Amino acid sequence: MSTITLTLKESPSVPLETEVITPDTVADLSRSEIAALTVYHGKRVCRLDDFFDIDGEKSEHIEIHGDLHRVRMIGKGMSRGSLSITGNVGMHLGAQMSGGTITVNGNASDWIGAEMTGGLIRIHGNGGGQIGAAYRGSLAGMRNGTILVDGTAGLEVGMRMKRGTIVIGKTVRDFAGLQMKGGTIVMLSGAEIRTGAWMNRGTIISCQPTQVMPTFAYSGAYNPTFVNVYAKHLTQYGIDLPYKVSAGTYSRYAGDMGVSGKGELLVWNPV
């Protein structure tokens, strides 16, 4: 399997917008065509090879190396293939993507997989805010797909998401699942505050004790069957979601009553 390798020459001085770095764009392009793709360095219109050394051509598998924290929109809208990134990466990674896989060995900034409709994003480091969220003013965030973050995450994770799965390994900041309409957020290490605020539907699972909004009503403890199914599904990514009755139960909180929501927050209580 051939691969296109992009190596950042040096970190740009201001944000670099590179929505052209997707498998869809480069799949049929020669090396020189890839080199000539347009990127925006601040207000300047530049070529991709002004910033990247390019190796390989005509492939839907891309590897990117370098300190990409100011490089934004990588993989935006991609529908197939793979992107493998080594280094920290900037905002809007995989936003609005519909398929394919993105892997990051490093941290990623805000808006990972925002408004995505399909595909898989896996961040081995920390994620920023607004993961899988809706852009300002939009009615819906991610509509399907999977986002897995091993580390921490920022504000408004899964804001207005409709379907799909987000799993965060370490602590999540405020407003996880804000105005959520469906889908599942798993917080392996719990969250700070205001989890599930204004959620209408959907499920938030916290594997650690976490603060519950006063507008959520406790409605019993149990071991829902679907968590069982979910846990088995997540084992393929090496994620360990507790579900065994022998190990504990989930406390179920229904809300958000502030919006007459029918969402649920499940908090794991180990035996």
Place this chain on the structure above:
Amino acid sequence: MQKSKHLPAGRKDRTMVLVDIRETKSVKASDVFLQVRPGKDFELITLLRAMLREQKVTDDQIAETGLTREQCVDFLDRAKAAKFGVFFFGMGLSMTRGKHMNSAALLTLAAELNAFTKFVAMPMRGHGNVTGADVIMRWQTGYPFGITFNRGYPRYNPGEFSTVDVLVRGDTDCAFIIGADPGATMPQPAIDHMAKVPTIVLDPHVTHTSKLAKVHITTAPAGIAAPGTAYRMDEIPLPLKPAIDSPYPSDEEVVRRINEAVAQKADWLGTRPQSIQHQPIS
């Protein structure tokens, strides 16, 4: 205070409810004071929304916010019975943890109260004419703040293009500051970045920001020595009537001259199309 067909007795026909985390001088001027626990505004407003739609909430849940059930019920009764209610909110709400979501909570509560009576919410804007900046940016760019033109047309994303974030991340390489003194108010990493890049300041005073800037230009104070227009926080524009003669030019004149000087330079826009039907990026 203004009298009207609806409120012929002026102030006496009005009820003022003050919500704060501590007793301030404004308590004396108000009819009801609600002392909310610090950092619980969002929870309180969301609870009120729940109570408004007759959801069952427990006393414990209410107590978390620092208020009692009686206080909440009394407040909602007053709000629903009002002829015309207004929420005024300030930086205690919009600049504390939760930020824009705290404001959004109050705006939504106001909207929902319209099922009972007429209700609106209005931010108490801080300095002078910040409302004017909002209003003008909206009609000229479609967005109120947090804008980039780097693609040749406006795009919006607070958090990405808003100044504190831009400066803290080091995403700009030249800052033009007018009618503000971020050098005195912003977080230190933002100030450090302003000191690192060439910064240009227009202000009637030599400010903290001027001191770290490469360029400072003294201008006439707006409304005192410079004429023009300012927007009240309810978006009503008012004419300014300068009372003193300033030895300095107005902001308007200096920025126009900078615009003219930039326009003299070679164009870098070059090969971009004149319009695009659908924007490729959000």
Place this chain on the structure above:
Amino acid sequence: MSELKIINNATCTFCGCVCDDIQLHSDGNRIHKAVKACVLGKAWFLNHTGDKKYPDAIVDGKETSVEEAIQVSADLLYDADMPLVYGMSNTTCEAQKECVALADQLCGLLDSHTSL
């Protein structure tokens, strides 16, 4: 000192209320009275004078002319890859429009106090 003039229904831009019922008594260089203004408004009107308290312009710590400072500013903004135009609270709508035009022309960032 020139003759005292009275300006009725003047507008105060210290805070967002923008009261427009202030009566100002001014000698052209200093406002002596700001009738109907609140404590904040009085301080705002009475603290400004027509005196030349500051240099016209400063570049790199040295006093210079406005024209020189404008040229330097234009060069810096033009050369930048991602210039930022920020603030616009304590200024007029007319200046704000020029600021939006500047950011548009520069293809830069534009933001106001609102985002704080």
Place this chain on the structure above:
Amino acid sequence: MLRVTGGKVFDPANGINGEVRDLCVDQGRFVGSVDGGKTIDATGMVIFPGGVDVHTHVAGGSINFARAMTPEDHRRTQAFIRTKTRRSGIGGMAPTTFATGYLYAGMGFTTVNEAAVPVLSARHTHEELSDIPIVDKSSLVLMANNEILLDLIEKGELERAKQVLAWYVSSAKAYGVKAVNPGGVAAWKYGNDAKTLTETISGYKTLTPGNVVTNLAKLVDELGFPHPIHLHCNNLGAPGNISTTIETMKHLEGHRAHLAHLQYHAYGGDDWTTMRSEAAQLAEYFNAHPNMTTDAGAVLFGDTVTITADGPWQHLLYKLTGRKWGNLDVENETGCGIVPYTYKPSNLVNAVQWAVGLELLLLIDDPWRVFLSTDHPNGACFWRYPEIVKLLMCADFRNECMRKLPVSIMNKITLPEITREYTLYEIATIMSAGPARALGLKQKGNLGIGADADIVIYNQEDDVEHMFGHPRYVIKGGEVVIEEGEIRETPDGREFIVQPKYESDTEAFLQPLFEELYTMQFENYPVEMERIEHPDIQECVPVE
């Protein structure tokens, strides 16, 4: 100097129907002949006078609120990129001011009338209007819910009311008077509405919407504004509102009137499920009463944002959609609601609305009395007018579109029975000559000598939607502003205003009332003439 030669000219105001004529322009106006200058060879092309929009919402507090509410639309829509000489802009449901000018000019419109301005927001509105390039503008102030004026009408002090009305229009630097849901917006301050013409308005002892309608129409005629009262009837959008609309038209007998967006006022039925078109009934009454003009307020399927001073209606719409809602209150003058909305062909109500707009345009016989509009942005965005032109000119296309509607609405609409197709001459009438005449703008909507040289030159095409959406040239005041889809120049437009005279004691009468009711100072309220960019004062001639 400019000469346009060889084109087929459609100039209904001068009775010219497709004859080949040469047009000569000097100093921005049509002249008999010119010597030298540029020549445009328009052989084989179609020439119209510049389009005139009699009813649109492009500037002011409410559309500006709508802009702030819809960033998601700005992101997906057309963007105009900055050039060395031209400002950037965003199109879409609520375009930015610069883009508004580019988009109107881009489809051959050179004059637009902003139809709803509260006096308190007049200063703001004029600021926005001056940022709309290329086109000429006018604006109408909202007067049918103004407390001072309503009190005077209730007391029967009509002479005083006339003076006050003149003062308001003069202070706002407006062009005429708009009445929205007379009494209904005032009643909304009590959480009520005014749905019939004869019920007393909340907060008043005897005053009815009918009194307001008749008296405002009379006052506007007496003051002789070039444009008659511009009326948004009570009970907008509600099933069965045809009776309110006919009742309103009866109250207008003996006066000139322009009824805005009648599409929203021509419904039968008792509720949303039984709602049907009453366009035929409305058109029959309208055809027999030549004192009135109207604009269609047509609906096209798709996304838009609805904006109106009709607060009660907007709150209902918000509850129906469950989407976003913005609400503004303009002190004692008026209010405004804003709700983003999507018209869907599968929705029975929307399908009826779509049909009613077209039915009115097709069933009202006289193209001089019914004009092209979508009540932008309420029914659809103005830049979609070419789609309506195609629906009017091609019965086959209309039938094709009707096939996408639910079968169950076919007995609720008249459209399937209508075979009329508009001619180019009639299109020129409803798009330019008619609205210009209704606005009382003699220098617009015609190609006669002395008129403003606003010319649209189209390639004659079978696809009329493409033809009207892509003029070959647009000439504004003798200057080529659009050429083959490219924006060439972006000159400032003018603003048409009236300055009616009022008795010298009017201000002394108003000031104490004003100080009791308003939160700003009387002196700071009127908009100074210097604030108007390129004012063009039009004469007032009282109507007998």
